[in-house]
Amino acid sequence: MTAHSPSSEADIVVVGGGVVGGAIALGLARNGARVTILDEGDVAFRASRGNFALIWVQSKGLGMPDYAMWSRRSAEQWHQLAAVLNDEAGLDVAHSQPGGFMLCLSEGELEQRRKTMQRLHNQMSLAEFPYEILDHAETRRRLPDIGPDVVGSVYSPLDGHVNSLKLFRALREATQRRGVDYRPNCTVESIVPRDGGFFLRGAFGEIATAKVVLAAGLGNARLAPMVGLDAPVxxxxxxxxxxxxxxxxxxxxxxxxxxxxxxxxxxxxxxxxxxxxxxxxxxxxxxxxxxxxxxxxxxxxxxxxxxxxxxxxxSPDGFPIYDQSESCPGAFVVTCHSGVTLAANHVLTLAPAILSGALPETLAAFSARRFHVPAHS
Missing domain, CATH: 3.30.9.10 (D-Amino Acid Oxidase, subunit A, domain 2)
Structure with a gap:
């Protein structure tokens, strides 16, 4: 886009510098974009500071099979992302996928888990989402340190985890090496669509950009309507x-x-x-x-x-929101509460799609339009 101010050097501005924003920025930069991250900094209600660093699949997607598939895809791609971060940031984020357990402390808990998993897997092929219901003895065989109160567990080989602090550091280091302009303490107060692009303004001044990605967590609720989007988080x-x-x-x-x-x-x-x-x-x-x-x-x-x-x-249903603006082309919103699990998708799949200018049809189910479907009589 034509430069409108001295600070209009970014192809894409990512609003939010947590795990979600950092992953998208890295994916954009790896595909050749000039990226600026505008981050509130430590004053932000940053979900990343509280992440549990799980890459979790087994219990996700009840009511939205697309989310189960999206989570599994990211878990599979995490091996590639870990290699990318090691190569680009020189950091091992301690990724492993040994399979995960849900431990139950009563027969009622175990039965509830059993019913939930059955309902979840009735939505899709069990072969794609393997799991086992284990009694106390089998759980103890696999996890010798459990206590006598553990009556059983649910196990899935799809689950893994990483070191959350190393992941956050690796994303920051990798984006920096890729030339991403990270600007902390830059709260975006307004976004004004103009001339086929956007002006983002705040106490930091003004920056012009051709595309904008809202990855500001809870801040997306305020920012999204400025570009014709909805993020009711x-x-x-x-x-x-x-x-x-x-x-x-x-x-x-x-x-x-x-x-x-x-x-x-x-x-x-x-x-x-x-x-x-x-x-x-x-x-x-x-x-x-x-x-x-x-x-x-x-x-x-x-x-x-x-x-x-x-x-x-x-979000109202707990699932992610991925959307692009129809009234303001070039504006995207990304919101989820599983930023670590979905990081591989965000780097390797979502960012290239954003750079191309359109989200893939496979993400249509995650549009915020689902919250505005009229109730059937």
């Missing part, structure tokens, strides 16, 4: 406990417990509708810790070194 509070480092005992990730490659154990098992409140709550942490110790009694002897909370980015 709300916060869902989650809390995390991290223990001191201990000898390796947990190779497989759980949906609520995982041991990092560095030895610390992460415990995360909460969802709260508390608006934008990010205060750590002792009662919730106590319940999380109690369940974790019942699952793995050895955790009772470990010191807690850190607790924190963060806000997930949740």
């Amino acid at each position: 709300k916060p869902s509070k989650g809390q995390i406990i991290v223990t001191e480092k201990t000898a390796p005992f947990l190779h497989n990730p759980m949906v609520t417990i995982r041991q990092t490659d560095e030895g610390g154990v992460m415990i995360g098992d909460s969802q709260e509708d508390r608006g934008f409140d990010t205060v750590v709550g002792q009662p919730i942490l106590s319940v999380m810790a109690e369940r974790a110790v019942r699952m793995f009694p050895r955790l009772a002897g470990l010191n807690v070194v850190r607790t924190w909370s963060a806000l997930r980015v949740m």
Whole structure:
């Protein structure tokens, strides 16, 4: 596009510098685009700071089979992404895909999991989403450190995890080496479509660009209408406990417990509708810790070194939003609460599509238009 100001050097501006924005920026830059990231910085309600670093497939997609397929595709592509990050950033993000477990502490929990998985797999081919329902004995054979309260588990070979801090650092390093212009402390106050492109304005000044990708998490709700899009996202509070480092005992990730490659154990098992409140709550942490110790009694002897909370980015149905503007061509919105799981898709599939100017038809199910379908009488 024709330059309108001295700062109009970007082909594409990505608003948001978390895992989602960083992944898209890397994918764009790897395909030759000149990219600028405008990031709020540490004042942002950054979901990335609270991510559990799971690459999780087994329980996703109930009510939207497309999401199950999209998640599985990303899990499969994560091996390629890990290699890309190692090559481009010189960092091993400790990616592994040993399969994941959901541990159940009562027969009722196990039966509920069984029914959920059955409903999920009635939507699609079981061969594509293998899983096993395991009793206590078989779970203990595979996970010798479980406690007597674990009545059984659900296991899927599709699940894995990474080191979340190394991933965030690798995305930043790789984008920097690719020439992405990362600008922190740049809150976008307005986006004005003009002359086939966009002007983004804030206290940082003004930047002109041909395309804009909104990857601002909860901020997308405010920004999307400026370019004819809709992102009706709300916060869902989650809390995390991290223990001191201990000898390796947990190779497989759980949906609520995982041991990092560095030895610390992460415990995360909460969802709260508390608006934008990010205060750590002792009662919730106590319940999380109690369940974790019942699952793995050895955790009772470990010191807690850190607790924190963060806000997930949740759409009304919990599924991602991928959309392109019809009234303002060149504007895209990307919102999800599984930024780590979907990072491979965002780098390797979504970013090239955005650069080409159109999202693939396979992502049509993720349009926010699904929230405006009239109810059938």
